[in-house]
Structure formats: structure tokens, C-alpha cells
Ligand code: SF4
């Protein structure tokens with residue numbers, strides 16, 4: 001016997017006032033959990049290893065905020081290149097929207113740092129105490145020396161993991177050389193010789209990691225994370241979701257092994273799907289904000305179905321169209337194409353700008369105190385400051401030239417400006433105008449900066465003025 005499938009997958013609202021119980025998920029293995037664990041630990045490893053990579057003798061990914069230089073392998077960005085970061089953030093957001101429309105909360109279940117760190121911290125509890133039942137029993141047990149020791153051990157490992165996380169985070173900004181190279185001895189104890197901002201960052205990140213992964217856990221997803229809330233707007237009938245097959249499973253109920261009573265559906269009410277859920281919900285209640293779509297319940301239920309000899313997939317990845325309307329899901333749909341089109345445009349634009357970008361920046365500022373003056377030879381003089389920034393990862397020597405114009409000549413304090421990678425220099429520049437040749441008022445001028453090998457060349461316009469004499 002099977003129950004009538006509701007004409008819509010029920011949506012369970014969050015009860016923000018409900019009593020918060022500590023969730024002790026049972027660890028489960030299976031197809032999706034294997035993918036999930038591999039993905040999570042690969043991302044974790046990437047996070048830990050990336051700051052140690054070197055490129056051209058420098059940290060390959062380094063957001064050097066104090067000097068306002070940001071390095072990503074061969075690219076150097078300055079604060080004025082902020083639009084690249086903004087473009088990258090917009091592209092990331094659009095990618096997330098597109099993935100959500102197609103595959104639901106795959107980000108939450110497989111790649112979100114909150115999920116990864118929570119899994120890691122829960123794994124520590126499992127390692128020290130044991131799986132779910134032992135952890136629940138341990139929580140309820142009276143205080144004893146063993147309990148204190150195990151609790152202390154868990155907190156200590158969590159703390160070490162939080163410090164490693166914080167140190168890695170800060171390494172992306174302070175640089176690994178600085179983070180791990182500046183130590184001093186206090187007595188016999190080596191102590192990092194960090195400035196205040198590094199200590200403050202370390203404290204904030206350690207605290208945030210410990211609190212989020214150790215205590216907040218699923219509450220972050222349910223109460224704080226905005227993505228969990230607004231994604232319901234992005235879902236459509238063809239979005240991939242983890243769902244319980246109500247029609248097949250109901251009425252649920254226990255039964256004797258090897259039997260398949262007529263009056264019951266396939267759910268044997270073993271509660272295994274609830275026990276493995278890292279957010280402590282029951283997927284059989286319908287779609288919920290707390291469901292991060294990790295598919296642990298899919299693997300757990302499949303295992304049970306194998307044991308009782310029923311077909312797999314009572315809980316499965318499906319779509320509302322498939323489950324409720326019994327129709328095949330549509331992979332290609334207008335919404336997806338719209339996201340894809342915007343994404344292609346954005347990525348194309350960013351790539352085009354990155355490829356065409358000259359890693360040399362010039363900025364011309366006029367001497368504001370005096371627009372122009374007359375020198376001893378009777379020539380009109382305009383003064384400027386040309387700020388040169390070498391945005392390459394090598395040392396270069398630059399030369400400034402003036403686009404030839406009748407009556408105008410350039411005078412430089414130095415002919416060549418050698419600049420180290422990422423270095424800037426304010427170069428005083430004077431342009432002289434012959435009053436008999438140069439038209440009165442403002443004359444457009446063009447200054448060009450060229451690297452010694454001619455590889456990098458940037459021109460900028462300004463004006464020569466005869467006013468203010
Ligand atoms: S794991 Fe499957 S059979 Fe067991 S309670 Fe959940 S849905 Fe029912």
C-alpha cells in the first residue's frame with residue numbers, strides 16, 4: 001500500500017524559538033559521503049597548502065594589505081585595481097546562483113567552510129569518544145576524571161585546529177615568511193614577534209573558528225547564513241534536491257525482518273536518516289532551511305534498503321517535477337541559459353581586461369600651487385608629478401617621453417627610473433613652452449612611459465597651460 005504523494009513537496013518552516021539540542025550525527029559511509037569527504041578534504045588541503053606555494057621567488061597567493069599589493073601567481077594588483085576583485089566577486093555570486101538553480105545546495109553540503117570545519121570538529125568528537133550513541137551517553141554521564149580528560153582533549157584539539165586555521169588565514173595577508181620567520185626567544189620559549197594587527201587577527205579567527213565549528217554548527221546555517229534563506233527564491237521544479245519519496249515510504253512503520261506488509265510503505269521507521277543528519281532534522285518532514293543537502297540521509301537509507309531487500313532511493317536526489325508530477329526533469333531551461341549568458345559575458349569581459357592589462361601604471365598630477373611660471377630664459381614652465389608603479393613581478397627601468405609638439409620640451413631630473421617589482425615612484429617632471437610658439441590657454445599633452453625592453457608602454461593625457469603666469 002502506498003500513500004498519496006502530496007501535490008507539492010512540503011516545506012517545513014524554521015522554528016527559531018525551538019529548544020536547541022546538541023546534534024550528535026552518526027557517521028555514515030556511502031557513495032555521496034565518499035564524494036563529500038574527498039571534496040571537503042581536498043578543499044581543506046588546498047586552503048592549507050596554497051599560502052606555501054612560491055612563484056617567482058614570492059608567495060604565489062598573497063594579499064599584502066599593509067603594502068596594498070595583491071599577488072596571484074604572475075599577476076600583481078594594487079588597491080586601484082579593486083574593480084577586478086569586484087568583478088571576481090560578481091562572477092562567483094553568479095556561478096553560485098547558476099549552480100543553485102541546477103543542483104540546489106550543493107555548495108552547502110560539499111564545499112562550504114562551515115560544513116567542512118563542522119565535519120572536522122565532529123570527527124574529533126567521534127575519534128575521542130566514539131560514534132553517536134557513545135557521544136549521547138557521554139553527554140548524559142556524570143562528571144568523572146575520564147569525562148574531564150576527554151572533554152579537555154577535545155577542546156585542546158579544537159583549539160589547535162582553530163589556531164592552524166587562523167594562522168593559515170592570516171598567512172594569506174601577512175605572508176608565510178613573515179608569519180613563521182619572525183620569532184623571538186622569551187626566556188627559553190620561542191615566541192612570534194608579530195605586530196598588533198596580526199595578533200588581533202589571530203585572536204579573531206581562532207575565536208570565530210572555534211565558536212562556529214565547535215558550538216554554532218548547524219545554527220549558523222539555520223539562523224545566520226543568508227544564502228540558506230534566499231535560495232528558495234532560486235529553486236524551481238527542476239532543481240536537484242534531496243527528498244523523501246512520500247508516496248513510496250508512507251505509511252511508515254516497523255516490521256519483521258524479511259516481511260513486506262501490505263498496509264505499510266517502504267519506510268521501516270528506523271530513524272537512521274535522522275541519526276546521520278549533521279543538522280539534526282528529519283528529511284521526511286519536507287524541504288527545510290536546515291537541510292544542507294549533504295545526502296548523508298540518502299546513503300544511510302540506501303544502506304537500510306539494501307539490508308531489508310527493498311530498492312534503493314527512498315530518499316534520493318530528485319526534483320519536484322520528477323517526484324511530484326512524475327515527469328522527467330528539464331535540464332536545459334531558460335533561467336539556466338540566462339545565468340549562463342550573463343556568466344559568459346562577465347568571464348569574457350574579465351579575461352579580456354586581464355589579458356589586455358599593461359602591468360604599468362602612471363598617474364600625472366599637476367603642481368596645484370602654481371599653474372605655470374616663467375623661467376630665466378623666458379620659457380613658460382609647467383610642473384607635474386608623474387607617479388610610476390611597476391605592477392610586474394620583475395625589476396624594470398622606465399623612461400618618460402613627451403609626444404613631440406611645436407614649442408614644447410620635456411625636462412627630467414633623471415632619464416631612467418629603475419623600479420623593483422611592485423614599487424612606485426613619484427617623478428618630478430617639467431615641461432617648457434616657447435611663448436612665441438605655444439598657443440595661449442591650454443594645450444593637450446601626452447606623456448608616455450616605456451620599459452627598457454619596450455614591452456610595457458602606457459600613455460596618459462594632461463594639459464600644458466599658459467595661464468597663471
Ligand atoms: S532511513 Fe529510510 S527507512 Fe529508515 S526512517 Fe529514514 S526513510 Fe525510513
Ligand code: SF4
Pocket residue numbers: 242273276277278279280281282283290291292293294295296297298
Ligand atoms: S536532511 Fe539529509 S541531506 Fe539534509 S542535511 Fe540532513 S542528512 Fe543532509
